[in-house]
Amino acid sequence: MTIAPEEDRLTAQISFAIEIDKLKRIIRRNHLIDGSRRENSAEHSWYVGMLAMVLGEHAPPGTDLQRVVAMLLVHDLVEIDAGDAFVYDPVEVAAQPEAERAAAERIFGLLPEEQAAWVRELWDEFEARSTPEAKFAKALDRFAPILANHHTEGGTWPLFKVKASQVREKVRMIEEGSPSLGAYALELVELSVARGHLSE
Secondary structure, three states, X not given: OOOOHHHHHHHHXXXXXXXXXXXXXXXXXXXXXXXXXXXXXXXXXXXHHXXXXXXXXXXXXXXXXXXXXXXXXXXXXXXXXXXXXOOOOHHHHHHXXXXXXHHHHHHHOOOOHHHHHHXXXXXXXXXXXXXXXXXXXHHHHHHHXXXXXXXXXXXXXXXXXXXXXXXXXXXXXXXXXXXXHHHHXXXXXXXXXXXXXXXX
16 A cells, blocks of 8 residues: 655654653753753743743844744754763753754654755754844853752752852853843842852
């Protein structure tokens, strides 16, 4: 029996849908804001996508927020293969780009060709931070852990001996995508230092 092209297409899309469900099992270092447990990467992707919708007015004027949300839904799918690199671990961070590129080839390649190209374009744009949309998406990706750590008495910061200077370095990326969110994140950092939840 010959399989019709539309059936091949649906089969590919379903294969991708099954594959990306694995993102739910990738456990990140950060905790939920209530401190009850660590979040997984799928929860993180959903959360920052929601932040794009809620905090969209803090994006540069003219930013395509639908593209930002799409980018954020896609940005961590590579962690299915590459895992989540802790942003304050230089060894993990150095090894991540190569692992993520290989993951992008495999995972996005499960889709029909034009969809694979579109998803890969979103992911490449996010990684390169080459547009206002990508810069705002990256800002939200960096903002969410700072917000969570501030509301969990430092969360991962004291656990992994993260210094305030390291967090301030990440705030620069937030400022690049949204000056107002960057200023707010910096306030959270300084409050966390004042409360003894983040050391200088």
